[in-house]
Amino acid sequence: MNKKLEVMKRLFIIVFLFCLGVASCHYEKPEFYEEGDYIQFYYSNLINKDTNDRKTAPLNYPYVNSNRLRDTAWFRLQAVGMPAKKDRLVRFEPYINKADSNYITAVPGVNYVAFNDPEIQRHMIIPADSVYMNIPVVILYDAETKGSIALNFQLVPTDDFELGELTLRKGRYSYSNY
Template sequence: MKKYFVIAICCVLGFLACTEERPGYYKGEDNWVQFYYVYTFNKTYIAPAYLPYEGYQAYVHSGKLRDTVYYRLHLIGQVSDKPRKVAFEPYETEMKYDYYTPAVEGENYVAFDDPEMEKFLIIPGDSAYINIPVIVKYNPAVTSYTYYQLDFRLVNTEDLVIGDTCFMKGRLEFYQW
């Protein structure tokens, strides 16, 4: 009987000694933002369109004056209950194909600093993911079938800094006829 009592006391003391050990939480002050990638292996580190579906190629013509493609962003760091601003900038790079033309801000797409885009570049509080639109516009001055390429990247803001620099670039390929 004494033997069972000692075993029971040891078990109770063993359970009382256990504590919940939590992993270390992110303690930094910076909050990161980067493009969301479903698969990163065997791909270049240029974010594809996320919606309407991955790999969607936007198009515009005289009957369809605008098309919208969404890119998914992933936020890393402290949860915030206040809205945060994200920013993009276009950059020049080598065209994917010889017949592509660089997209012109304001003519072929709505500029990222345009007042129309401001409301889309605000990430609501308590969000870890957000879909940001890139709006393609029809250019009536173009009279032939033309392929365009828009390369853009995330830039640091007061609220968010770029996370992994491999995941900071996006590309939109679209065409107009």
């Protein structure tokens, strides 16, 4: 009789633990992101040694010269927030960096294809259901411009995006034109 009671006790414990395990398993629904959508340059793990800011580097380093009149630098953008079911517009605008005193400021249409040019505008879109996109910056060779050229540009808020992290809002590409 004792042996039967011992087996029943063990069976009861096993059944109890099984029921407890099944009852404790439930599907955890993720919390929904309810803030706005932000756009920023993709963090490239590079640090600017002068300012300790994170650098936004292109994915490649193109060059131009008298034999190669144009080339494209690709900058990776990241949308922060939920992917959208529609294409979303991104915009750049040039700005002057006063710290670039050793560089010639790039001129749209002369040293690069302007950001409002239709050739570039068709690429300034984050496709539906995407959060990453490579955006082209087309640099041009100009025989009249000699020296190191700096193209500084920044993201601009649109109807689709607010600006993301402060240190990831600006892009820069510098190159030599000899």
